[in-house]
Amino acid sequence: MKIHKYDTVIVGAGGAGMRAAIEATKRSRTAVLTKLYPTRSHTGAAQGGMAAALANVEDDNWEWHTFDTVKGGDYLVDQDAAEILAKEAIDAVLDLEKMGLPFNRTPDGTIDQRRFGGHSRNHGEAPVRRSCYAADRTGHMILQTLYQNCVKEGVEFFNEFYVLDQLLVEVDGVKKSAGVVAYELATGEIHVFQAKAVIYASGGTGKFFKVTSNAHTLTGDGQAACYRRGLPLEDMEFFQFHPTGIWRMGILLTEGARGEGGILRNKDGERFMEKYAPVMKDLASRDVVSRSIYTEIREGRGCGPAGDHVYLDLTHLPPEQLDAKLPDITEFARTYLGIEPYTDPIPIQPTAHYAMGGIPTNVEGEVLADNTTVVPGLYAAGEVACVSVHGANRLGTNSLLDINVFGKRSGIAAAKYAAENDYVELPENPAQQVADLVEHLRNSTGTERVADLRLELQETMDANVMVFRTEQTIKTAVEKIAELRERYKNVSVQDKGKRFNTDLLEAIELGNLLDLAEVMAVSALARKESRGGHYREDYPNRDDVNFMRHTMAYREVGADGKDSVRLDYKPVVVTRYQPMERKY
Amino acid sequence: MATPTLDKMEAAAAASPYITVTFRIRRYNPEVSAEAEWQDFQIEIDPKERVLDGLHKIKWDLDGTLTFRRSCAHGICGSDAMRINGKNRLACKTLIKDINPEKPITVEAIKGLTVMKDLVVDMEPFFQAYRDVMPFLVTKGNEPTRERLQSAEDRERFDDTTKCILCAACTSSCPVFWNDGQYFGPAAIVNAHRFIFDSRDEAGEQRLEILNDKDGVWRCRTTFNCTDACPRGIEVTKAIQEVKRALITRRF
Incomplete structure (x- = not known):
């Protein structure tokens, strides 16, 4: 086991992670830990554009963009956060252009803009040209531009380091982040990164579906690491198709x-x-x-x-x-x-495309331990996080925007925190949990196979918790996931080696997917209404009286050692817009 | 709307079931043996599937120790460049039916970079060459309040080289790179080109000096392997030639 010490550690090198790294590296000694090489992130697969009310080609303003975001999210959006997103969108796009991003251009040489779903002129009158784009390669260009600027700033990367555990230590009754534990794929070695501030930017969890636009590697690693340590996950029932x-x-x-x-x-x-x-x-x-x-x-x-x-x-x-x-x-x-x-x-x-839910944060990217308390030193941004700017349904082009606005905010906030605070002492045997997990999987003689369990999980998710859901289908999913989680205890890998053991990696990823699938299904079962991406045929209407609130899911371990999901709820922040019927 | 072709295609597919394909894979694991060796696997696969699907079938059903990198599985992330039937390709963009599945399909690691295990190579020298060409926009003076203006024509000038996904298919197909790893290689030159010909950039001269080095563009022998290998269709050799010309004329 090796121990490293950094002011700021960023988990993930996609759009949000690298946007955060550019800020954090300027202000603090920063390391980026990434499961993949930096330019392999699925940010690069995003195509259509990044929304910002530049008004380069027609009338537009950030207030219309805020409204569209709130309405698009079916009024589950925290409106203070949506307003920040829409206001800071303009600088976020201009920042990228100044970093070198090759946007398509208008005849005047300004950034060109095009139409996109749900983005409208004057509160729904007609589609508006708000998406700034580079052909259908906008995500690719953002990823490359951010990596180029990471090279320029000398950002320090640990490539193919897989973060498996979040270290939380209670100091004077307050749970604080002490660092993370990572598994080095090339060698099988375990590394502890002690850090004053940690930012999760590890992306989504779409691989628990079979028909998905997501990369093989999008397995909810950051969400699972935090959830297992008792931190909540917000609005996990909301998934975009x-x-x-x-x-x-x-x-x-x-x-x-x-x-x-x-x-x-x-x-x-x-x-x-x-x-x-x-x-x-x-x-x-x-x-x-x-x-x-x-x-x-x-x-x-x-x-x-x-x-x-x-x-x-x-x-x-x-x-x-x-x-x-x-x-x-x-x-x-x-x-x-x-x-x-x-x-x-x-x-x-x-x-299956995008997780609206994730690790709850405030608008500075600080992770929440409950409805109001922040975890000092812990941050999250991008798809792994839930601010919530997407509510029950994200608008197209708002995710490339989200990673830039909240990636930047969390990078600045984390570095500031690191400058003003000391290291939290590491717990005893900080790598124990990860070492146990890796040893268990490597030495297991169980008869269950990763590929079988993963396929069964994906098939049950596609069949039961996709675009249309009912009490019956969700219950079927909950039962199937419970069965798969039980069988997962008996899973084994064929590759027993230390060097580039991707067999082991896939087994760990499956464990993450199973835990998060359970959270999703349990959260969906309890939400007896239809809102945004969560559509219940048995409750086809939105129910603002009972359900205009965020789901907060916690892992609870009973006296018998069994774990289960406990649900709580958090109010939605409403500023300008009272909920209305949603028509397009 | 035109007549959908898929109906016809699906009817054809219903008549042609899975075929048996042999994958002949170059295996190497220094934890097990210092020598690399070829290993054959037979799988049932729909010929419309990708080579990557075949590798997954082997890994998931036959041999979990088979090791390769992959992520997006549709040609965007650049993880799975490998040598398939002797040519550099992305496993996720190569359909079985397009590479003569009657014969064994050979799959090996890309050349010129150290093999770590099976199809996984050490990418560090490749990324070092990339970092060495200053692959970022350099500007002087005060930043404008709004965006820098650029005409559609000026934007088009370097469009081709913005498509690079850093998969290393080009660099590891280059005979000069195989013989001498000091050569920057096509991918680094492509990424230098992307900025040299960007009207907003002001460090073209510096990049040209870097590439004027003995390990720079002049090592290119114009074999076009790189252009053939590029899964993004970038005219790599043309880009290298444009950099050479810019070095001579100092106009770009």
Whole structure:
């Protein structure tokens, strides 16, 4: 075991982690621990753009953006946080441009902007051009630009270091962060990083679904590390299903395709979104569009012999426009489906995309231990966190914005905390829990296999807690997850070595997915209403009287050593906007 | 709307079930043996699936010790560059049907970088060369309040080289790099190009001097391996030629 000491440790090197690192490195001695090489993050897979009311191409302002974010989140958004997001969006985009990001340009040479789902002029009048973009590679450009600036600033990376435990120590009755424990993939060695401040920026947890746009590596590692140490997870029942994933594969096809004029059609060629969202049509919010697609499929208007998908039609758009604005997604269609999008519609289905919930934080990125108490020295930003700016449904282009605004804020806040505070003494045997976990998995002679359990988990999640949910389906999921968690105790790996043991890594990741799937299903079961991405067929309406509140899920360990999920609730921050019926 | 082709494709797929494919993989694990060796695996797979799917089937069903990097699985993250049937490709962008599955499909680590285990190589020298070309925007004077202006034409000038995902497929396909790891390699030059030809940047001269080094652009022998290998379709050799020309004319 090696012990390292840094002022600030950042867990994850995607957009939020690197944005935080650029700030923290300037102000404190900082290390970034990342499971992957920095430019491998799934931030790079984001396509369509980053919202900011620059008003470069038409009238816009941050207040309209705030409203759209709150409405898009079905009024579960904390409105003070949404206002910060929308106001600071403008500088966040300009910061990136100054760092070198190659945005598409208007004829005047300013940053070009395009339409995106749920973003509107004057509180829902019509779609507005708010998304700043670089073709359909905006996430790629953000990731590369942030890494370039990390190189410029001399950020210190520990590549392929997998953080497995969050060290919390009680000092004078207050739980504080003392550091993290990481597993070095190349050597199998365990490292303890003592740090004054820790920022989690380790991304989402979408791999517990089968049809997903998420990378194989998105397994909720940061959420699980905090949850196991007794910290709450907020709003985990809210998961976004992106309307346009490549049929069966789940690979993302940007909403920018519809922003550029693409149309969704059923087997009769009908533009069905006109029925469900007369004003915004194909650019309604993602939860609305995904439900509409599945309604078409369920009512027999799906495409193909099995009637299990619909079409994204780009054939009426000029090939030059597709080449200039959507080069990557058209290439995906050619590579993976053998389809020419100039002439043929692309088969799509909703794909598990984004966790609205996560580690609860305030607007400075400080992690909450309960509804109000912060954990000194602990921060989170990006998809791993829940501020909550996305509420029950995130608007497209608001996640690339989130990582930049709250990545920057948490980087500054953590470095400031590190400058003003001392190290917290490490607990005795700080690496014990991780050492035990690794040894258990490596030495287990159990008969259960990681790949089998993971597939069963993914299938039950797809079948039971996806776009449509009922008490019955969620209960089925809860029971299945409990069974899988039991069987997981008997899991073993074939690779017993220390060097690059990705077999072991996958086993650990599965443990994280199972714990988080349980939190999600239990949270979903208790929310007896429909709101944003959480749609209950048995409770089809939003219930603001009983459920306009955030779910806070805690892990509890009983006297018998068994753990379970305990739910509590936290009020939503409402400033300007009283809840209204949500129409697009 | 045009006639959907997928219906036809699916009808065809229903008639052609899974096929049996042999993966011939170059295995190496210094914890077990100092020697690398080829190992064959037979799997049932839909030919429309990716080589990465095949590797996963082997890892998940047959041999958990098989080791490779991967993440996004659709050609964006750059983790899974490997040598497939003798050519550098991304395993997640290569469909089985496109690489002659009647014969064994050979899979080995990319060349020119030290193999750590199976298909995993030490990427550090590759990233060091990248870091050495100042791969970041350098500007002088006061920052403007708003964005820097750039015409659509000026933006287009370096568009091709912004697509790089740092997968190392180009650099590890280059015979000069195989023979002498001191050469910066195509990827580093591509990333220098991306800034040299960006109208906002003011450090082009410095980058050109770095690449004028004995291990710089002049080592390139224009074999076009890099262009063929690039999974993003970047015209790598052309970019290198443009840097060479800029060095001679000092115009960019």
